[in-house]
Amino acid sequence: MKTNEAFEDARELTYAEFPTKWVWHSNDKQWQRRKSKYCIGRVYYTQPSSGDRFYLRMLLNIVKGPRNFEELRTVNDVTYPTYKEACYALGLLDDDKEWHDSLIEASNWANGQQLC
Template identity: 40%
Template sequence: MCESDPFAATLMYVEMPKYYTWNQSTKKFQRRKQGTPVPDWPQVFSTDALGRMYTVHPRNDECFYLRLLLVNVRGPKSFAHLKTVNGHQCQTYREACQLLGLLENDSHWDLTLADSVVSSNA
C-alpha cells in the first residue's frame, strides 16, 4: 500500500481507517470516496472512522514488538521495512524497537543492583 500510494506512505498504520476502507473481497485497503477533502491531496478524503487494533501481551514477544512498530513507524512498506533502522536490517522486531528508542534500557537497574551488592558486602 505505502509503496504504490504516496499519501499512505505519510501515515501510521493506526491512521489508515480515517482515509481508507478495507475491501474484503480484494483483501486490500482502498481510498475513501466520501468525506472531508484533505488539503493538498486530491482524491483523498477523511472521516471520523475509528479502526481496531488488538492488544498484545508483552510475553508474546515478536507480535508485541511488531505492534509497537506499527503504531510508531510511518509508511511501513513491508515486514522487512519495519525491521530496517537507519539502513541496518535487524534480526527481530525487538531489536528494531530497541534501535528506534522505543524500549527502556534496563542497564541502569543492572548497575544499581550491582552497586547494592558491592555496598552490602563492604
C-alpha cells in the same frame, strides 16, 4: 503494505492511522481512500510475553508507511533480523542496566529495610 507501495500519501500514516484515511472494500478486496471524515479503528493489545507479535505491534504504531516487513525492521538504513532488535534501535526498549546500577549504588549506603 501493498497500498503503501502503490500510493505515496499512504506512506505518511502509521498502521493505527491508516483507517482514518483509507477504507477496506471487501467486494473489491482492496483499500480505497475514505470519503467520510469519521471512523473508529483499533490496534489490538498484545502482551509483552507474546514475543515477536508484541514487538511487531510496537513498530506498527511508530513506523510510517512500511512497504514490507523488512522495511519495518529497518532503522537508519540497517535492517535488523528481529522486531525486538529494531525496537531497541529505535529506543523503544531499554535494558534494566540503569535499575541495577541504581540499586547497587543505593545498597552501598543503606540496608534493605531502609531502602523499602
